Amino acid sequence: MSFVAKPENVSAFKDLHLTRSKSRLDLWTLAVGAIALLIAAPVLVVAASLFTPAWDVWQHLASTVLGRYVANSLALMLGVGAGVVVLGTGTAWLVTMTQFPGRNILSWALLLPLAFPAYLLAYTYTELLEYYGPVQSGLRSLFGFQSAQDYWFPPIRSVGGAIALLVLTLYPYVYLLARVAFGEQSVCTLEASRSLGCNPWQSFWRVALPLARPAIAAGTALALMETLGDFGTVQYFSVDTFTTGIYRTWFGMGERAAASQLAALLMLFVLALILLEQWFRRQGRYYQKRGKSQSQSRFRLTGWRSGLAIAACTVPILLGFLIPAGLLLHMTLRNLNQLTDPRLWGYARNSFLAAALTAGLAGAIALLLAYGVRLRPNWWMNLSLRTSALGYAIPGSVIAVGVLVPLGAFDNSVDAWMQRTFGISTGLLLSGTIAALVFCVPRAVSFWRWR
Incomplete structure (x- = not known):
């Protein structure tokens, strides 16, 4: 019985050989x-x-600080999540789908706050907004206040202050992904919404936002992962979270096993965020299909709407980059003699x-x-x-x-x-x-x- 080298047989033999070569564990793979x-x-x-027994330490942590670690970490996640979604999505929509003066410059300048670590913002804004800082000193001089009991000023070293600074640093994650998602949306879909009588706000809320939801969720998950891993900001503001708890348990109590288990518990939070991000990323195929490649016609903003768009895109850059950079430059020029310190x-x-x-x-x-x-x-x-x-x-x-x-x-x-x-x-x-x-x-x- 002879073997006939038909094309389909040759193809099947090649596929089998390729499959075996791919599945073989060679030195490179190992x-x-x-x-x-x-x-x-x-x-x-x-x-x-997690399999190391440390029940006594865990009972002590549970009865004293563990609840505060969980509550503060969840508060940071909720606050930062809401902040980066609103700020990142809103600015991405404005620079992608609308036309106003300065849009081209603001579209890349909105990424600048990502260059500033959150703990640097914490140092600079504490220097600016604390009781002896220039802002409160100016208010006391202007209105004749004698002490802190004469007026109210929001405390910078608090959970709210940490949320605000983390939002200013991390919103570019959402902004970048949302801007790409808005830019790749089908022109036909958006034009259909306009032909059906949708104004810019309705087109954003009913069409563009649902289509960009997976990208926004992915950026938010990345920002939340950074929030859970932040140590410098929360430690400087005396906000007890898992990261500060790990440090205190290890070096303050000398309990390496308990510190490792706290780290494992924090890792479970991050794992949940990773799974959530991947789930939203997989849902993207159901929400959006690639449309035409031509550039979209933007909504032209004029008058007070244009001014509001410029302000909405300028404020994050001002608070997240320009003011901190200016303060650091001022402190550097004021202490030039320390540049010679070895x-x-x-x-x-x-x-x-x-x-x-x-x-x-x-x-x-x-x-x-x-x-x-x-x-x-x-x-x-x-x-x-x-x-x-x-x-x-x-x-x-x-x-x-x-x-x-x-x-x-x-x-x-x-x-x-x-x-x-x-x-x-x-x-x-x-x-x-x-x-x-x-x-x-x-x-x-x-x-x-x-x-």
Whole structure:
């Protein structure tokens, strides 16, 4: 019986050979899997801490501060979520779907607040709005107030102040995704809404906003992940959240296991946000289909409507970038003599060194993982890539716990062995060094490829 080399047989043989080659675990696939496992190790260490008994500490935390951690974290999430949705979506709609003077400049300037970390805003606005700051001092001088009991001023160091500053820093996440979503919406759909008598507000509320809902939800989820991971702002404002609780439990109470479990509980919040973001992203196919590629005709705003649009887009830039930048520049010029302090240049050198090392390492690992998936698109490679992407949204405090616990155990073991064997102490070899800091950063390198 002879085998006839029909085209369909040859094609089937090639497909079978390709499938077997893709599913084979070769050295390249194993190497990428090992790198991905190393990147995801801090997350796995924190997750494993849930099985460590620490009931006495948990009972103490539950009876004292745990409720406050949960309440403040939820309050921040609700406040920041509502703020970034309103501010990011509104400004994105204005610069994408309307025409007013300065729109082209404002469309990219609205991204500038993303360059300011929230804790820098906290420092600058505290300097500006505290009791001895220029704003309250000017009010007392203007109206003749003698003390804080003579007037009321909203406290900057509060949950509300933290929400306001985080909104000013994080709204560009929603703005950027919503602007892209509005720009890609079908021209026919929007023109149909206009032909049916919808004014700009009705067209936005009934047509454009539902179509952009998945993108808005994705941006909001990213902003909330950053909110849960923030430490500098909430710590400076004395707002107790999970991130400050992890720090206090570890260094204040000396309970590493309980701190790791708090980090794991925070990680569950972030995991819920990740699943919610992915669910909304999957719903996008049901809400929107690509329409025509030609540019859309914008609603032209005139008179007071134009002025209101300019103000709505200018205020976030003013509060989130221009005022803080001006205050920092003023403080720098006022303290020029401190620029010669050698400690300052030491801090700058360490910052640039850490940035250069982490950027180079992250780029190399990202290139390796992406090329590995391109070269060997099998199930093991995809699993490795997803494993390496576990930490892209995990708060820095959680990653710090996941890194310091195993590195501290390693350093202590090496030091104990060296003392028993040679009578010398090695101290901390990896903990508290730039190596540990660099190791924390490349955890997010494969996020762009995973999405």
